Amino acid sequence: MNDSKLNRRTFFTLGAAALAGTALSSTGLKGGNNRTFGRSQMGLYRFALGDVGVTVFSDGHFHLSDITPEDMDAAATQGVNIDAETRDEYFRTRLLHEGDFRLPVSPVLIESGDRTVLVDSGWSVAPVSPHTGHLASGLEMAGVSTENIDVVVLTHAHPDHLGGLVDPRTEDPVFPNAEVVISETEYGFWTGDQAAPVLQAFDVLKGIPKILHSMDDRIRLVRDGDEVIGGVRTLATPGHTPGHICVGVEADGRELLLTGDAITTIHLSFERPGWHNLFDLDPEKGAETRKRLLDRAVVDEMLIVGYHFPFPGIGYALEFEEAYRWHAAGLTALP
Numbered sequence: 001m002n003d004s005k006l007n008r009r010t011f012f013t014l015g016a017a018a019l020a021g022t023a024l025s026s027t028g029l030k031g032g033n034n035r036t037f038g039r040s041q042m043g044l045y046r047f048a049l050g051d052v053g054v055t056v057f058s059d060g061h062f063h064l065s066d067i068t069p070e071d072m073d074a075a076a077t078q079g080v081n082i083d084a085e086t087r088d089e090y091f092r093t094r095l096l097h098e099g100d101f102r103l104p105v106s107p108v109l110i111e112s113g114d115r116t117v118l119v120d121s122g123w124s125v126a127p128v129s130p131h132t133g134h135l136a137s138g139l140e141m142a143g144v145s146t147e148n149i150d151v152v153v154l155t156h157a158h159p160d161h162l163g164g165l166v167d168p169r170t171e172d173p174v175f176p177n178a179e180v181v182i183s184e185t186e187y188g189f190w191t192g193d194q195a196a197p198v199l200q201a202f203d204v205l206k207g208i209p210k211i212l213h214s215m216d217d218r219i220r221l222v223r224d225g226d227e228v229i230g231g232v233r234t235l236a237t238p239g240h241t242p243g244h245i246c247v248g249v250e251a252d253g254r255e256l257l258l259t260g261d262a263i264t265t266i267h268l269s270f271e272r273p274g275w276h277n278l279f280d281l282d283p284e285k286g287a288e289t290r291k292r293l294l295d296r297a298v299v300d301e302m303l304i305v306g307y308h309f310p311f312p313g314i315g316y317a318l319e320f321e322e323a324y325r326w327h328a329a330g331l332t333a334l335p
């Protein structure tokens with residue numbers, strides 16, 4: 001795929017084949033029991049934006065309750081500035097009865113000219129989380145070797161985005177030839193003193209500085225608006241973490257936005273963008289950034305791929321009532 005000129009027809013064909021392959025490739029699942037198979041989602045979806053190939057991979061998913069502190073309700077993490085009654089009513093009317101929901105994990109591959117860029121790396125290539133770790137088989141399905149990935153961009157350094165960089169069983173880099181692009185602020189935060197209380201409070205975050213340092217010889221630090229490769233730029237979106245970036249891809253007179261965790265879910269982030277999220281390190285700024293980004297996505301009619309949206313998580317933001325609404329692109333209505 002890397003050597004051939006990308007074209008729209010090829011991508012549509014591959015996309016359909018890959019979706020069909022999702023069901024057929026069940027034997028590739030780690031764990032192998034029926035419950036794991038039934039609750040995991042693998043596969044890829046491929047489309048073209050002009051001459052740029054875009055492939056969304058399903059690395060799997062985890063649940064909000066997996067990362068919720070023991071003394072809290074999962075729902076309470078999603079509106080810490082909102083009273084419990086209002087919050088529960090919201091969850092109930094969206095049929096989220098347990099106050100819990102699934103967070104799919106969907107890294108994106110961008111192929112432009114002879115350059116191959118992966119945006120976020122999934123949680124882990126080994127099953128640290130029981131339902132993630134499927135990116136490697138997705139890449140294989142797409143015919144992309146991990147050795148041929150030129151750049152990995154990290155929207156931020158949380159483990160569900162950075163964890164796929166290193167194989168935890170061997171500590172070997174998974175993408176041995178890739179430059180690792182991360183914002184200067186993000187790298188500085190997690191490798192500096194400021195992160196200490198956060199690393200201490202959340203067990204799941206403890207490995208971040210070690211993974212970042214293991215990439216030190218090939219890290220490229222970027223700022224707002226920097227070019228990753230031609231047509232692919234960073235967009236500073238602080239709040240979830242101090243140096244969080246989104247990635248914008250321009251092709252064919254259109255703009256594609258890869259959200260990272262600046263817009264996390266298809267319901268709350270759109271419908272209640274002002275609700276403070278426990279997992280935003282600066283919840284006030286997180287809310288401000290979310291609204292600013294959604295405003296821009298609406299005005300510019302940006303095509304969006306959401307990292308934690310239901311796979312393949314492709315669609316648009318619409319203005320709705322006092323806030324926004326997620327408008328999923330039908331698989332036949334993609335660019």
Ligand SMILES: [Zn+2]
Binds near residue numbers: 158160161260261
């Ligand atoms: Zn995330």
